[in-house]
Amino acid sequence: MNGLKTGSVVFEHVRKTFGSFTAIHDLSLTIEPGTLVTLLGPSGCGKTTTLRMLAGLEHPTDGRILIGGKDVTMLPANERDVSMVFQSYALFPHMTVLENVAYGLESSGLRKAEAREKAEAGLALVGLAGFGARLPAELSGGQQQRVAVARALVLEPQVLLLDEPLSNLDARLRRRVRTEIRELQQRLGFTAVYVTHDQEEALAVSDRIVVMVEGRIAQEGPPRALYESPASSFIADFMGEANVVPCEVVGVQGAEAVVRLGSLEHRVPGRAAQPGPAKLAIRPNAIRLAPADDGGLKGLVRHAAYLGDHVEYEVETEVGTLYVVDPDVERSLAATTPVAIGLHNRGVAIITA
Known part of the structure; x- marks a missing residue:
């Protein structure tokens, strides 16, 4: 891996409707490069819709989204320079760990040998050097999650998106994997947008937390500020x-x-x-x-x-x-x-x- 890029994220007066229902109301938010920002809130608050708009899986009804200063509002997902880590990991069960991590690189046109080399480097980044020949079913839940993170990181995106990445893990494993994700983000300095409904998880991993309620930002700021000085x-x-x-x-x-x-x-x-x-x-x-x-x-x-x-x-x-x-x-x-x-x-x- 040649080194990760890192970009800012800007939402400018973004609104998203589904028919007569407004899921996001006039969202304006800036995420600085190299920071991990968590979108936190109860079910139905709009955090996942916000992440999906950033990923290009949904498009805003109004407003603009910029990544690294570039307007990506109407660009498809594959032209946004972001990578997503899904809640379900979405690993191919019939492929080895190395093949899973290399898949996106090969699909983007990289030669197989170079893709495998980058995939090995990605596995080493997340502490899974030597695991490339295994199948996903031979790994623990925490190891599978790290494979999903490696697969996203090897694409060297400007922004890494994480959608409830720990929800399938038990409580003890969640604590360990969230620490690993946070340490990796701080060591590599990439920009990350993290979605969760778990307050403790948000407090543990974030530079900033954005609490959403009914499609609006209720309060945002550093974890300590939200915990010690709640606005409502x-x-x-x-x-x-x-x-x-x-x-x-x-x-x-x-x-x-x-x-x-x-x-x-x-x-x-x-x-x-x-x-x-x-x-x-x-x-x-x-x-x-x-x-x-x-x-x-x-x-x-x-x-x-x-x-x-x-x-x-x-x-x-x-x-x-x-x-x-x-x-x-x-x-x-x-x-x-x-x-x-x-x-x-x-x-x-x-x-x-």
Whole structure:
């Protein structure tokens, strides 16, 4: 392989309709070269339609799509300089691993010997040197996924597209393969657009995450920003569980706001908060449980579940029932135990929508 190209991706006011149904509403998005950007959202949010338009498998109703500065809006898939890694891997079962990886190269007119040489290099890139003579059925699910990635990379696309690439793997294998994909992308520096509905997966692999809801961008940004500063109740709950409860902003001091949550006051990042009623997103692990006489928000344990490395509680309070994840497995608070609730500095954010 001579080295991968890398290109930017730009969606300019893209809209996609299917009959009377609008799947994508006025999408504008820029993906910088050499970054991995994940399109994340629930089923039906438009993320797969967006990826298919980028791949050339669908065409926009309105707007433009540019790859590496070139308008590809109406170009067919084979003229877009992108490669797709499919959810199902789409490997040919009767071909060897090497033949699978070389297939696209040979189909594009490359001499067989040169295609095989590039295919061997592609397998080495993904840690499968020496596996070329095997059939796909002789590989594990994770190895088959790496073959699919190698087959896409040897075409040296400007942009690599990954459509739910880990959904067919078990949980432990997903963690390992997502790490391999991320390390490979960072090492080679190619541009990647990754589609998933799995929030943890998106947090683990992305430079930026674009959360989509009903064909629109709900919020975009680095993983930490979306997790720690959600812009809405939906984002707070979708990007990992969150308790969303009413609060009162009682003061704003520089970059911080003072909020009142029942009988508890707490400082949080201000995010241009205005005094008055608001909502507070509280991550389950941002809640601190203390003896009832410690002050703070009063609560009553309604349910406790020991899960090995943490204990989960449901605690009834004056602002609603809170879901709590407590790493202190040495203590176990039984149901009906009265507690005082405090908050850690991280994992608490004011939301505005």
